[in-house]
Amino acid sequence: MSQIWVVVPTCPPTVLRRCHRCPSGRFRTHGKFRVNANHKLLDAWLLALCTGCGDTTKLTVLERTHVRSVRPEFLDLMHDNDPGLAAELLQDPILLRRNHVALDWDNAWRLDSGEPGLPDLPDGEAIEVRVRFAARIPVRPVRLIAEGFDYSRAEVERLLTAGNLVSTVRLSGKLSGDFTFTLKR
DSSP states (O other): OEEEEEEEEOSOOEEEOOOSSSSOOEEEEEEEEEEEEETTEEEEEEEEEETTTOOEEEEEEEEEEEGGGSOHHHHHHHHTTOHHHHHHHHTOHHHHHHTTOEEEOTTSEEEEOSSSSOOOOOTTOEEEEEEEESSOOOBOHHHHHHHHHTOOHHHHHHHHHHTOEEESSOSSSOBOSOEEEEEEO
C-alpha cells in the first residue's frame, strides 16, 4: 500500500532579523513591496513589519537594476503587491543570504496526509509513504511521521530504532526536500 503526503505552507514564514527599535528579532511579511526608480535604474524591496513594535524593515529584491533587464510581468506583480510573489521570493536562498535573514516556519505549514492514523494492515504488510514539499520548509521527518500516523514522537523513534521504519534518507535531522519511507507492521 502507498500514500502521498504533502507539506503545504499556510502563511508566509516569520523573518528572523534583529529589530533596531526594540528587542524583538521577528518580522512578518504581508506581501507589500516598495519600488523606487532613479532615471533608468530600479530598486525594489519586500517590506516586513516587526512583531514587537511595528517598525518596517526592507528586504532588498532589486538593487540598481536597469529597467530594461526586469521582466514587465515581474514589475507589475511588485506594483500590485502580489502575496504569491512575496512567498516565492522568501523561498529564494540568494535573497535570504543577501539580506542576512533566516526564516522561522513554526505554525506556518500543515501536513496533508488524508485521514490521520495508520490504515488497517495485516501483520507482515508494509506501507510506503512519499512525502512531497510544496515549498522548501525545513521539518523533522520524525515530526511529520508522528503527525501523519497520529503517533507520539517517542513511538516513531522506537519504530526507527527497531528497524520498522526505513528510508533512503536520514530521518533524524531536518529535511526540506521530497523523500520516501516505509513502515513495516
